[in-house]
Amino acid sequence: DTAVSQTPKYLVTQMGNDKSIKCEQNLGHDTMYWYKQDSKKFLKIMFSYNNKELIINETVPNRFSPKSPDKAHLNLHINSLELGDSAVYFCASSQARGGRNTEAFFGQGTRLTVV
C-alpha cells in the first residue's frame, strides 16, 4: 500500500541510451512532480504536473520529458543520457488545498548511474 512508488530503484546504463523511470501514486493527489538530487545532495524540482498543465524548471534539458498516461502516473523519460545525469531522481505528489499545493509525498528514489 505504498503511497508513491517508483521503479526501478537502481538503474545503470551507458551514455547515449534512452531510459524511463516510472512513478505511480495511490493518494488521489492531483499534482505530481519529479525532483533531482545531485552529487552535492541538492534536491531540486524538475517538473510539476497536474491534469491541466506542465511546469518545467527552465534548467532542465529538453532530453528530459515527463509523460502522464493518467492522473496517478507520471513517468520520466530521458533521451541520450549523459554522465552528468547521474543522480537520484525522486517522484512526488501533493494535493492542492485552497488553490495551492501543500506538502508533497515522495517516492523512495531511483539512483541513476550513467557509465
Add this chain to the structure above:
Amino acid sequence: DQQVKQNSPSLSVQEGRISILNCDYTNSMFDYFLWYKKYPAEGPTFLISISSIKDKNEDGRFTVFLNKSAKHLSLHIVPSQPGDSAVYFCAALGGGADGLTFGKGTHLIIQP
C-alpha cells in the same frame, strides 16, 4: 543563489537532549515552510510544516518556529531519540516556484 539555506551540514546531539535544526531563507514570497526527514536510500518523509501567518507549530516531540522578520525557521526535537538520526531538509513553498525549494540538509546524529 540558494534561497533556502541550512548552514550546518551535520549536528550531533545526545539522546534525550534537545535537537535544534536551523534554516534561513532569502525569498520573502515564501509563505509555507516544511521539514522533511530522510533516511539513506529512502525518499524524504514529511515531518511538520508551518504557514507564514504563524510563528509556531507543534506536533508531539517536534516544534517548528518561524521568525519572519529574520527569515529564519528552526525545528526543535525534544527529547531526541536514536531513531531521529537522519538528514533533515528544510523546504519552502511559494516564491514563484511551483514545487518545493529545498535546503541542502542537515545530518542529525543522535548519540546514545
